[in-house]
Amino acid sequence: MKCNIVKDLLPLYCDKLTSEDSNEEIEKHLSECADCKTVYESMNKKEDVIKVPDKDVKPLKKVKKRTKLKVIAAILGTAAVLFGVFMFVFWGVIPISSYKLNYSVDAYEVKSYTVKSDVPDENGEYGYVYRTEFNDDFYPIPDGVKVKTERRLTFEFYGDCSCTNERFDTKYDYYVNDEGINDMKIHDHLWIYPVVKLPFDDRGKYPNQYSKGCIANEGNTLTIHYRDRTETIDLYQLYDKIKNQK
Numbered sequence: 001m002k003c004n005i006v007k008d009l010l011p012l013y014c015d016k017l018t019s020e021d022s023n024e025e026i027e028k029h030l031s032e033c034a035d036c037k038t039v040y041e042s043m044n045k046k047e048d049v050i051k052v053p054d055k056d057v058k059p060l061k062k063v064k065k066r067t068k069l070k071v072i073a074a075i076l077g078t079a080a081v082l083f084g085v086f087m088f089v090f091w092g093v094i095p096i097s098s099y100k101l102n103y104s105v106d107a108y109e110v111k112s113y114t115v116k117s118d119v120p121d122e123n124g125e126y127g128y129v130y131r132t133e134f135n136d137d138f139y140p141i142p143d144g145v146k147v148k149t150e151r152r153l154t155f156e157f158y159g160d161c162s163c164t165n166e167r168f169d170t171k172y173d174y175y176v177n178d179e180g181i182n183d184m185k186i187h188d189h190l191w192i193y194p195v196v197k198l199p200f201d202d203r204g205k206y207p208n209q210y211s212k213g214c215i216a217n218e219g220n221t222l223t224i225h226y227r228d229r230t231e232t233i234d235l236y237q238l239y240d241k242i243k244n245q246k
Contacts, residue, residue: 110133163207214235
């Protein structure tokens with residue numbers, strides 16, 4: 001039997017699919033042909049063990065580590081982008097432009113007083129309670145308490161957008177007034193952002209409107225931070241201007 005024929009039959013022989021007559025001829029040939037016997041022994045091995053030198057494994061480990069770091073960086077980068085998009089669209093990052101925000105102002109007076117509390121705080125001390133006409137416990141006014149009349153302004157903002165979000169901050173300048181009493185000047189800061197309305201937003205029919213009340217004492221200010229500029233309003237002067245127009 002020729003070598004080419006034997007080599008063609010060897011896969012069937014290894015799987016025990018050849019006939020007895022063929023087996024005899026193949027085995028006879030293998031006993032006489034060293035080349036075909038080597039091929040048979042190689043095909044008949046149940047497991048081939050491939051050894052990779054350490055010098056080849058180390059670069060593969062470095063490649064695997066770099067790939068893992070790239071995947072982690074991609075995940076973190078995607079999360080950061082999605083968070084940024086959410087903040088920009090639904091929360092607000094850039095304030096509204098001045099030409100897209102209008103407001104109206106109403107001036108009025110409110111009575112107020114400060115009285116010592118009947119309930120001690122966590123340190124056992126009795127502090128002072130500030131009350132206005134908006135408080136349910138304003139009346140009856142305690143005896144001997146000095147009632148003040150406060151100047152108030154209410155701003156109604158209207159954004160040229162479907163929905164707005166607001167950020168508010170207040171800074172205080174403390175000083176001693178002419179009566180020798182500790183007092184303060186209030187400096188309010190306001191940012192209004194055009195955003196997309198969230199599904200659970202319950203601000204009603206006009207989510208692009210925002211109301212802000214301010215005390216219009218002398219020295220108090222309101223600074224509105226627009227995208228293109230800032231506007232600082234002297235609340236004391238604005239109150240007088242509105243009252244004189246009425």
